[in-house]
Amino acid sequence: MTIRVVVADDQELVRSGFAMILDAQPDVEVVAEAGDGAAAVDAVRRLAPDVALLDIRMPLMDGIEACRAITSSGPTRTVMLTTFDSDAYVYDALHAGASGFLLKDVRRDDLVHAVRVVADGESLVAPTVARRLIAEFTSRPVAAPPSDRLDVLTARERETLLHLARGLSNAEIAAALTVSEHTVKTHVGNVLSKLGLRDRIQAVICAYETGLIAPSGGG
Structure with missing residues (x-):
C-alpha cells in the first residue's frame, strides 16, 4: 500500500x-x-492523504490550526515539524490532534520511519520533544485524584494507561504485566476506544489530565 503525503x-x-x-x-x-x-x-480536503507533514510556524494559518482543522474533519494523520526542541507550542499541537512531532534536523531515515509509523496508526515524538512535553506537565500544579472518566476502564486497562504515560513501549508493558504483546495491543486498543482517544499521545495527555499519574512521575 502506498502512503500518500502532503508536505507543508x-x-x-x-x-x-x-x-x-x-x-x-x-x-x-x-x-x-x-x-x-x-x-x-x-x-x-481535496486529496485525502494518509499523512500531512506540517511545519508548526507558517503564514496565513499556522501548523497548529491547520492540524486542528485536518484532524477534526477526516482520517488524515499529522506529523508536526519545528526548528526548536523547546517550542512552546508542543503541548498545543498534541492537543490539536498531532500524531507525531519531529525536529527539522531529523535524519532522513527517521523522517521516513515517522511517516510510516503514523500512517500505520501509531504515534511518534522525537525524544527531545517528549522531554519538552514532560516539562510542560511538571510545571503544572499537582494533579487531582483520578477523575470519573477512567471508571470505564478495567483494572488492567488502567495499568496499561499508567505504563503508556510513563513512556513504555508495548514490549516493555508486556514484560511489566507478564502478558504477551498481543494482549497489550488489545488493552491499548480498549483504552483508546473507551476513552475516545486517537492514539497513544492523547492517552498520555489523558493520564496526566485525569490525575492517573502525577506530574512528578508518581502514579
Whole structure:
C-alpha cells in the first residue's frame, strides 16, 4: 500500500527537501506541497492523504490550526515539524490532534520511519520533544485524584494507561504485566476506544489530565 503525503512548509527548500526524501521511498507518494497552513488544509480536503507533514510556524494559518482543522474533519494523520526542541507550542499541537512531532534536523531515515509509523496508526515524538512535553506537565500544579472518566476502564486497562504515560513501549508493558504483546495491543486498543482517544499521545495527555499519574512521575 502506498502512503500518500502532503508536505507543508513555508520554506521552499525545506519543503522540497522533505518531499524529495519521501518521494524516493517505494511505499510513499507526495501528492501535494503547500507553503502555508491554509493551502495545506485545502490540499488535504481535496486529496485525502494518509499523512500531512506540517511545519508548526507558517503564514496565513499556522501548523497548529491547520492540524486542528485536518484532524477534526477526516482520517488524515499529522506529523508536526519545528526548528526548536523547546517550542512552546508542543503541548498545543498534541492537543490539536498531532500524531507525531519531529525536529527539522531529523535524519532522513527517521523522517521516513515517522511517516510510516503514523500512517500505520501509531504515534511518534522525537525524544527531545517528549522531554519538552514532560516539562510542560511538571510545571503544572499537582494533579487531582483520578477523575470519573477512567471508571470505564478495567483494572488492567488502567495499568496499561499508567505504563503508556510513563513512556513504555508495548514490549516493555508486556514484560511489566507478564502478558504477551498481543494482549497489550488489545488493552491499548480498549483504552483508546473507551476513552475516545486517537492514539497513544492523547492517552498520555489523558493520564496526566485525569490525575492517573502525577506530574512528578508518581502514579
